[in-house]
Amino acid sequence: MIKKFKSWLKKEEKPFAKGMCFKKMFLIFVIGCIIGVLHENILGCIKHFIRYQEFFWPSHKGVIYGPFNPLYGAGITFMIYILGKKKRHPLKTFFYGALLGGTIEYVVSFLMELVLGVASWDYSTYFLNINGRTTIPYMIFWGFAAMILVHIIYPILSRWIERIPSKIGKPLVVILVIFMCLNMLISFTALGRATLRNKGYEPLTFIGEFYDRVYPDEFLKTIYTNMKFVK
Numbered sequence: 001m002i003k004k005f006k007s008w009l010k011k012e013e014k015p016f017a018k019g020m021c022f023k024k025m026f027l028i029f030v031i032g033c034i035i036g037v038l039h040e041n042i043l044g045c046i047k048h049f050i051r052y053q054e055f056f057w058p059s060h061k062g063v064i065y066g067p068f069n070p071l072y073g074a075g076i077t078f079m080i081y082i083l084g085k086k087k088r089h090p091l092k093t094f095f096y097g098a099l100l101g102g103t104i105e106y107v108v109s110f111l112m113e114l115v116l117g118v119a120s121w122d123y124s125t126y127f128l129n130i131n132g133r134t135t136i137p138y139m140i141f142w143g144f145a146a147m148i149l150v151h152i153i154y155p156i157l158s159r160w161i162e163r164i165p166s167k168i169g170k171p172l173v174v175i176l177v178i179f180m181c182l183n184m185l186i187s188f189t190a191l192g193r194a195t196l197r198n199k200g201y202e203p204l205t206f207i208g209e210f211y212d213r214v215y216p217d218e219f220l221k222t223i224y225t226n227m228k229f230v231k
Helices: 002-010 022-052 070-083 090-116 136-162 166-198 206-214 217-223
Strands: none
Touching (some): 022 136, 022 166, 070 090, 070 136, 090 136, 166 206
C-alpha cells in the first residue's frame, strides 16, 4: 500500500505552487491565521499569569470554527506578497511593513465597526495609539515581523510548499478555500446578526432565527472574548 502511494507520487511531473501564485499565498494565509491565534493566546496567557498567578488559555480566534485569525493571515500574506516581490534592504522592509501592518489593523477595525457594529479591540488607553485602532508600538512590531517574514520565514515556507505533490496540494487548497470561505461567511454574518439583535431587531427570515438559536450572544462571547457592540 505504501509502495503504491509512493509510486503514485513519483509520477508527478509539474511542481506545486511555483512562485507567488494563489495556491502558495492561500496556504501562507492559512498558516498565518493559525500563527496569529497562537501569538495572541500565548501573550494573553502570559499577561493573565503575571496578573493573577494562574494559568489560563484565552480564546483570540477570528472565526467560529477552527484556530484561525483572518486578520493575521491577511496581514502576513499581504506583507509577503507586496514586500517580497523584489529584493530590498531589511530596513526598508521594516518601514514599509510597519506602515502596511498599521494600516491593515486600522482599516479592519474601522470596517468591523462600520459594517458589523462590533469592536474586537480598543487601544484607546494604550501608549501612542491612533484613534484606538492601532498604536505606534504595534506598528513597530509589524515592521519587525515584516523583516522576519520576508527575509527569513517566507523563503523557507516557499520551499516547503513547493515540495508538496500537486496530487495532494491541489485538492488540499480547494478544500481549504471552501472551508475558510464558509467559515468566514458564517462567522461574520453571525456577528452582523448579533449586532442587529442587540439593537432590538427581530429576525425577518428563518436564517435570522437560525442564527439567534445556534449563535446566541453567550456563545459568540466565548469565541470573541474581546468583542464589544458599538452603539
